[in-house]
Amino acid sequence: SFEEYEPYCTAVMQTDPNLNKLVYKMVPRKCTEKEFWRLFFCNFYVALREACASTVLTKEILLKEDDQTSNAVISLFKLQNNF
Secondary structure (H helix, E strand, O other): OHHHHHHHHHHHHHHOHHHHHHHHHHOOOOOOHHHHHHHHHHHHHHHHHHHHHOOOOOHHHHHHOOHHHHHHHHHHHHHOOOO
């Protein structure tokens, strides 16, 4: 159920104020909160898989959880034209 994922949604919003603004802008005007997060995490998963396939983003970078990690993830989203 969606409630199981709420802590992850909260954590993501706390790391990026712009995402919090986007949620406020989209929910409930454009979609439900459940649908927003489903789409967000689906797109994130696709971007992450593509990055791992192209070795732009490695497990080591993800585990660092520092600026390098943030920059690598952000660069992935910039490559996603449909996100």
